[in-house]
Amino acid sequence: MLEDHAKVITVLKEAGEVIGRKKLQKIVYICKKLQFPFNEKYQFHFYGPYSEELTLRVEELCNLGLVREVKESKGNYYQYKYSVTDQGTEFLSHYNHDFPSLNECICRMNGESSRFLELVSTVLFFDKLTKEEVIDKIQTIKRKQNYSSDEIEEAYTFISSLNRLLQ
Numbered sequence: 570m571l572e573d574h575a576k577v578i579t580v581l582k583e584a585g586e587v588i589g590r591k592k593l594q595k596i597v598y599i600c601k602k603l604q605f606p607f608n609e610k611y612q613f614h615f616y617g618p619y620s621e622e623l624t625l626r627v628e629e630l631c632n633l634g635l636v637r638e639v640k641e642s643k644g645n646y647y648q649y650k651y652s653v654t655d656q657g658t659e660f661l662s663h664y665n666h667d668f669p670s671l672n673e674c675i676c677r678m679n680g681e682s683s684r685f686l687e688l689v690s691t692v693l694f695f696d697k698l699t700k701e702e703v704i705d706k707i708q709t710i711k712r713k714q715n716y717s718s719d720e721i722e723e724a725y726t727f728i729s730s731l732n733r734l735l736q
Contacts, residue, residue: 577597577630578630579661582658583671590649594616596686608622636651639652677734688711
């Protein structure tokens with residue numbers, strides 16, 4: 570049971586700090602799609618793939634003092650920052666989650682915007698469809714985000730680059 574908690578802490582530890590709930594959701598989802606052993610179930614939601622399980626797990630980790638959540642007011646919305654506490658680092662020492670290629674993937678993803686990771690995770694969510702079908706789907710269900718053809722192509726290139734890191 571706590572194995573899944575440790576995996577989330579591992580992601581945060583490798584990232585150093587993740588700014589935004591949406592970004593954390595997308596990083597874990599993309600890791601899962603890259604075949605790393607994350608067990609959270611995802612469904613498609615307003616901002617792309619979303620896991621209620623992950624939301625609850627992060628809340629538990631914060632309540633246990635293993636993860637620090639800092640809530641910052643940005644005027645008309647709040648932004649959340651997540652990082653591992655000293656107790657979280659100690660907790661992780663009881664688990665062996667050494668995924669060398671995951672470390673670089675997480676750093677690359679954390680360097681991207683939440684908006685871009687939303688696009689990447691949406692592409693991965695519909696990975697059983699042809700590229701043309703995915704593009705049509707994105708232009709329909711993500712109309713408000715107004716993703717350009719170049720951005721969609723960049724998402725495919727980014728996915729390929731992550732896959733190359735795993736080889």
